[in-house]
Amino acid sequence: MRAAERERFIVDEAVKFFAEHGFGGQTRELAKRMGITHSAIYRHFPSKEALIERVYEEIYLSRWSPSWAGLIQDRTLSLQARLSRFYLEYVEQVFEYNWVRIFVFSGMKSFDITKRYLQIVRDQIIEPACRELRHELKLPSSDQVPLSEREVEMFWGLHGRIFYMAIRRFVYDTPTPERLDDIVNDAVRVFLDGSKQLMPELVQSAS
Template sequence: MKPTPDQKPTPPARPRRQHMRAADREQAIIEEAVRFFAEHGFEGQTRELAKRMGITHSAIYRYIPSKEALIERVYEHVYLSRWKADWATLVTDRSRPLEARLTQFYLEYVEQVFDYHWVRIFAFSGLKSFDITSRYLAIVRDEIILPACAELRVELKLPTTGEIPVGEREAELFWGLHGRIFYLAIRRYVYGTTTPEDLGPIVRDAVRAFRAGVAPVLKDILAQGES
């Protein structure tokens, strides 16, 4: 029976995938898990994932031993694979002003992470206390935030981080910049609100405003001995 005009045709079930190599089958499971968790969160059941793929539930566990292991593979596939090793070098390249370095980093960063699956899995992870969020933010802190704090000290001719260690208030200045830019992704992919299509000018404005206003604040923090 054909659907009436006000009915949507029922999409055909996905055909079972046969005769795939083990590595290809495993990769297909991971890629579908990324889409599945982005839509349903980590409460989504692997049984539903298997049904969605047109395979048996037990087939998933022939390739990946547990749901926790599957989530770990999703983390590697979505997050670690998009982190560029040269970003840490970029932030510490003193041949260029820090504003230029931060601008380039965030322009490249939004290209990598402003993605439906990336952002929604990140949000679901934080809500369900999976360590994807905390592990990823530790990378951001160690490779971007803390090095940038040290570089700003050098540029402003302030005591080095060896003389006065970076404290919470100082680090939060840079987390504020990071959060300002990432919040655009939350608005777009979690809240579903309108955000600028071209993020380049927004990133440049954010970094420029940060660099223009951060110096007196940082100097006061260090003078008060509360970095």
């Protein structure tokens, strides 16, 4: 096996291994599972942390679409249409066994995969969506009145509601709908209906 092929093999198997056992799983066990020597892993990755970083790039960064940040700010579409489209595309990428379980295991260990990923979500989706909702409701911009944590948490609530279906499916192993289109659209619609009534109060309290 060529070096590049072996590295690819190690990464693919590491994704599955960490999804099953968490980051407490030992690289020695990973090597045994793959049928290679322990030292073979370290010829490609100098440490377990380096291998985990590669898993992060493979599972999380490679599935994050650069177009999503622009979509949230595309004012040729209604905010409802933008959020629905984003979350429909998002669930296509993240509703997957390895993605969800590695995300959860990372949050319970000292590795900062979850923290770094959620910062991307906040910077590119949550806070821009807050600003876009203000614009749609003709409320003061964030330049005039800084975003409040209550606004940000309101959007995290929408994000969490949708992602919790993945937790139910891949962590709790409980039934979830096979088709998520209507579920996602309903979640966005209910969220916006409620937030439009609350937003003026939130912005006023933040000013």
